[in-house]
Amino acid sequence: MKILVTGGAGYVGSTCTAVLCEQGHDVTVVDNLSTGSREAVAEKARFIEGDAGEMADEILSSGDFDGVIHFAARSLVGESEEVPDQYWRDNLGTTLKILNAMHAHDVKNLVFSSTAATYGEPETIPITEDAPTNPTNAYGATKLSIDYAIASYARAYGLGATSLRYFNVAGAYGSVGENRRIETHLIPLVLQVALGHRDKILIFGDDWDTPDGTCIRDYIHIRDLADAHLLALETNKPGVHRIFNLGSGEGYSVKEVIEACRRHTGHPIPAEVAPRRAGDPAKLVASSEKIKKELGWNPTRTDIDTIVKDAWNFTKNLGDRAYSAGQR
Numbered sequence: 001m002k003i004l005v006t007g008g009a010g011y012v013g014s015t016c017t018a019v020l021c022e023q024g025h026d027v028t029v030v031d032n033l034s035t036g037s038r039e040a041v042a043e044k045a046r047f048i049e050g051d052a053g054e055m056a057d058e059i060l061s062s063g064d065f066d067g068v069i070h071f072a073a074r075s076l077v078g079e080s081e082e083v084p085d086q087y088w089r090d091n092l093g094t095t096l097k098i099l100n101a102m103h104a105h106d107v108k109n110l111v112f113s114s115t116a117a118t119y120g121e122p123e124t125i126p127i128t129e130d131a132p133t134n135p136t137n138a139y140g141a142t143k144l145s146i147d148y149a150i151a152s153y154a155r156a157y158g159l160g161a162t163s164l165r166y167f168n169v170a171g172a173y174g175s176v177g178e179n180r181r182i183e184t185h186l187i188p189l190v191l192q193v194a195l196g197h198r199d200k201i202l203i204f205g206d207d208w209d210t211p212d213g214t215c216i217r218d219y220i221h222i223r224d225l226a227d228a229h230l231l232a233l234e235t236n237k238p239g240v241h242r243i244f245n246l247g248s249g250e251g252y253s254v255k256e257v258i259e260a261c262r263r264h265t266g267h268p269i270p271a272e273v274a275p276r277r278a279g280d281p282a283k284l285v286a287s288s289e290k291i292k293k294e295l296g297w298n299p300t301r302t303d304i305d306t307i308v309k310d311a312w313n314f315t316k317n318l319g320d321r322a323y324s325a326g327q328r
Ligand code: UDP
Pocket: 168, 184, 185, 186, 187, 189, 201, 202, 203, 204, 205, 215, 216, 217, 254, 277, 280
């Protein structure tokens, strides 16, 4: 298939691009490199530097694209509450431009990168796709609003689309992994301690209503996540908008994640309990039964040890390319 990948230089987008290329697809990546990096894009992919919304019409007009996987977005929860205008512009605004370009050039196959943040504080665990959607931040709200737009384009214009709502994406695949200029996620931060780039990891609260008192999250391996995107692309049907959760169905506590990192790095990883982080729910675990049943998705890297091992192999090989180098 000939696929346009927006945001294909970021962590998730570049992994999907690599897998698409490996499987023989013809991939064009558009990315403004605001957070992604050019080196992360598979060599076989065509690369266009620029704003996905501004460029979508021109790119899609130039060839017979079969589909679009849309990752390009802002995705920091805290930042979205500080500068919501930028989130509505870059997430909803950009997606509307892409949807209009797809409609104008008769491209009817879309996979959209969405998030568990569309649900907000869950009422029941594990979270299924029919759970209430009450996002607690602007980031989640922009992603939820896009689903409404996609659904109406599907009904009116025959778009075939799938929104994939990710839980905690982690791990690495080949030369692609987490190496952000600004890092807030647990596993890469813990591994920065093992690298010696940080003195300790802060545990945000150990008095939660969970067995060991620390928050529980559902970590999904980036390679399993990439498989789900390909399956969605291959099975989209004109006029139908589907929503699937993507997690591993397993919950691990912050302490369990730190322990796994100690096992795989051999580093003692000092940890210190700090106050709770605003907006954190105690427990987030997805039900991914729907995508397993309907698309036959079969995640094979669901245990925390595989995820941490792959993340560590990537992180320790970064050397000077690690953005955290020199930080303490
Ligand atoms: N967390 C932590 N210390 C950190 C970063 C994260 O204790 O330095 C906790 C955080 O409170 C949450 C879990 O680790 O319970 C996963 O957080 P992350 O930011 O990786 O993902 P999120 O669940 O917010 O999407």
